[in-house]
Amino acid sequence: MKNKLTEYYSMAKFISREVFYEAQMKQAGSRQAKFLEKCEKNKKYIGRMVLILKIVSSFMIILLPLIYLISVPSVLDLLKPSGNIEITAITYGIVFSIFIISYMTYLILFGLYTIGAFMSGDSFNWLRTLPISKKKLRKYAFMTLFRSIDLQLISLCVALPILIMILTQNVVLMLMSFLISIPNAILCLCVLIFLGEKISRVIFSKENTSKKSSRTKILVFGLIISVSIGMNLILQFIFYGIEGFVSFFTLSPDTHVWNLILSLIPYPFGPIYFITLFISPTNVPPLLILTSTIGFLLFLGITYVIGKKALKSIKSVIGTEKERKSRKSSQELKLEEINIKIKESTTTIAYIKKDLTTAARDPQSAMLLIMPIMITIIMILSFSSGLTEVSDLNIQLLSFLMISLVMISTINPIMLVSGLMNMEESGSTITSALPILPRDQAKAKLILMILIHKQFLLLFQR
Amino acid sequence: MTELIIEVQNLKKYFEQIINDQNIQTKAVNNISFNVNKGEIFGLLGPNGAGKTTTIKLLLGLLEPNDGNIRVFGLNPEREDIKIKEEIGYVAEEPLIFRSLTPKDLFNFISSIRKLDPLKTEKKVKEYLESLDAIQYYEQIIDTLSHGNKQKIQIISAIIHNPKLLIFDEPLAGLDAKSVKVLKEILDLHKENGGAVLFSTHIMKIAEELCDRIGIINKGKIVGIGTIEELRKQSNKIGASLEDVFLRLTEQDKSVMEIIKKLRASFNNK
Structure with a gap:
């Protein structure tokens, strides 16, 4: 049995590598040639990328929330033992619930592409033609899924216990948090599988190439990238405001009622309240023990139900083409009469049109144009968050303007130039065969860059 | 008596699509029958979208037929696909490997x-x-x-x-002349050793050189089957090339003539 498991695990290495590769190729979009070039130069490139991504995402899951504890000392003050179990319970309940949610978000952000590629089922197309029984194929699928995010899942299981051990130095609490981390990791994985399934239909679908689906792809891409970049900002805002939020509950005369209500919410409060029962078991009111236990059992129940559904989704990934088609929404085709019209324009305009059309069709190219603006906004907000400490409104406004102008005039153009240059790599073989003057090419790029940059400045002025 | 490796009878496979808000059934494979014998190279010839790849996927058990019978080594691909796949070597049109x-x-x-x-x-x-x-x-x-x-x-x-049976779906795409020659030799050796080959292609010359028998498939139907001589008789084109036979049987000969006429006129007006 053990040998068989090892065999499945070692064979899953090849499949998970293919899954990762599929995900990377999709992410590369129109810059696939560059990615392939790196693979050609270094045959260990994919293997290294897999390892680096695993290590980085595992560190992010464990370390990033800890950084906020250090950078926002008020959170540490909040978690100091108060002597009142009701206050301790509500404080722990809120603070650790934020951590649990942040762990889940990081797992989703780092694993979404890989799991999306896995859920598309494309990596199993060839395996289906080999003499592998459905039962075996299912085992390979489970092992592949695990191998794709094994380190991240292990990090998810140990992140909360490490955090609790650092903050409370209570071994019992640490052990309890480890026990609840296992179902929590399962729940996070299931959520990731569902989201991966959804994203595979949008991003990994080879069938739907309509304008509508291109727009959806761009929207989803934008959303993922904004959340990935903005996650730190969101956590920063949450932690800066947490003191006031917790005070609302702790200073309320009905803290015990709030505790009873929150502990009944299965996720994220259910498991956290269950741990807090072990801070001082003899002092916890019996009603809170009851509601916390109910909340925890509900959390386990939800994990079980969602887990079963996720299993079904995984099984459909390796099913026959018919089974896989049934989970895809039926594709609707509109047959229209095709009118062929050729419009004449200058080389520069033709180039600008080419870039804009590429951006409208290819999410990665669109991101190259949208990202400079998004990143600049995020950077402005991130740097400005510290200005709340400044009491003088005029200085606050002046500092905000200074930060914004520096960001707009530095980050935006750098990213735009790099983005527009990167766009040039797609279809380079076609353009290199055409009689184009490099000056016209550069002119088109400059006009597009000025247009985007100007639009952003106008937007900012408003 | 010759040993049957593949036996296909009245095979049907339909796909459903919503076109202009109407649910339309596309007959990818529409009532086809053919056999492949031991020691034979059987060519499945047809234009793009004729139903060749769908037929191959049905033989491998990757798709379920709507109707009809398939037997590969006397086994049903829907139920005994693992045993079948153990004895098959499959090359897909687009490289289907990791x-x-x-x-x-x-x-x-x-x-x-x-x-x-x-x-x-x-x-x-x-x-x-x-x-x-x-x-x-x-x-x-x-x-x-x-x-x-x-x-x-x-x-x-x-x-x-x-493998006892090779299923090659357009295997020569992109191969250089030397490799084509070597591959032909491999297929011949396989055949001499009692193996069978199902060969799907749209390159007439290769089919003419390699295949013992050819099945011409168009719009999901087999429109002609047999040796080259038999196909010539079926198309009333004695002595013609396989290309002409194919165009006649798939009823594309007249439209091709018209296209050529139009192109010539367009080039002369340049």
Whole structure:
């Protein structure tokens, strides 16, 4: 049995590598040639990328929330033992619930592409033609899924216990948090599988190439990238405001009622309240023990139900083409009469049109144009968050303007130039065969860059 | 009596699509019947979208038919697909292998899945790689290779286990002249040793040279089947090339003539 498991695990290495590769190729979009070039130069490139991504995402899951504890000392003050179990319970309940949610978000952000590629089922197309029984194929699928995010899942299981051990130095609490981390990791994985399934239909679908689906792809891409970049900002805002939020509950005369209500919410409060029962078991009111236990059992129940559904989704990934088609929404085709019209324009305009059309069709190219603006906004907000400490409104406004102008005039153009240059790599073989003057090419790029940059400045002025 | 390797009777496969808000059934394979015998190379010839790949997927048990009977080695692909796949070597039109692996990793993977003898497999892989001029790509990532070289790796991965039946879907796409010659030789040797080949292509010359019998498929239907001579008789084109026979049987001959006329007129008016 053990040998068989090892065999499945070692064979899953090849499949998970293919899954990762599929995900990377999709992410590369129109810059696939560059990615392939790196693979050609270094045959260990994919293997290294897999390892680096695993290590980085595992560190992010464990370390990033800890950084906020250090950078926002008020959170540490909040978690100091108060002597009142009701206050301790509500404080722990809120603070650790934020951590649990942040762990889940990081797992989703780092694993979404890989799991999306896995859920598309494309990596199993060839395996289906080999003499592998459905039962075996299912085992390979489970092992592949695990191998794709094994380190991240292990990090998810140990992140909360490490955090609790650092903050409370209570071994019992640490052990309890480890026990609840296992179902929590399962729940996070299931959520990731569902989201991966959804994203595979949008991003990994080879069938739907309509304008509508291109727009959806761009929207989803934008959303993922904004959340990935903005996650730190969101956590920063949450932690800066947490003191006031917790005070609302702790200073309320009905803290015990709030505790009873929150502990009944299965996720994220259910498991956290269950741990807090072990801070001082003899002092916890019996009603809170009851509601916390109910909340925890509900959390386990939800994990079980969602887990079963996720299993079904995984099984459909390796099913026959018919089974896989049934989970895809039926594709609707509109047959229209095709009118062929050729419009004449200058080389520069033709180039600008080419870039804009590429951006409208290819999410990665669109991101190259949208990202400079998004990143600049995020950077402005991130740097400005510290200005709340400044009491003088005029200085606050002046500092905000200074930060914004520096960001707009530095980050935006750098990213735009790099983005527009990167766009040039797609279809380079076609353009290199055409009689184009490099000056016209550069002119088109400059006009597009000025247009985007100007639009952003106008937007900012408003 | 000849031994049947593939037996297809009244096979039907329909797909449903919503076109202009109407649910329309596309008949990808519409009531086709053919056999492939032991020691025979059978060519499935047809234009793009004729139903060749769908037929192959049905034979492999990758799709379920709507109606009709399929037997491969006397077994039903829907129920006994594993036993069938053990004896089949399949080459897909678009390389259907793990693109992220090197050929070295890929052959290791296949050898483990098919439980092959490592020493014998090593020897065979080396022989095939050398004969197809692909030995230098042994440790390169497959997706970084040219289409033709990817196809060579796919072909080797389909034949290293000595299958009784080879199913090749457009296997020559992108192959250089030397490799085409070597592949033809491999197929002939396979045939001489009692193996069977189902060969799907739209290259007439290759089909004419290689296949013992040909089935011409168009719009999901078999419109002609037999040896080249028999097909010529069926199309009333005695002495004609397979290309002319094919165009006649698929009723494309008149439209091709009209297109040629239009093109000539357009070129003369330039």
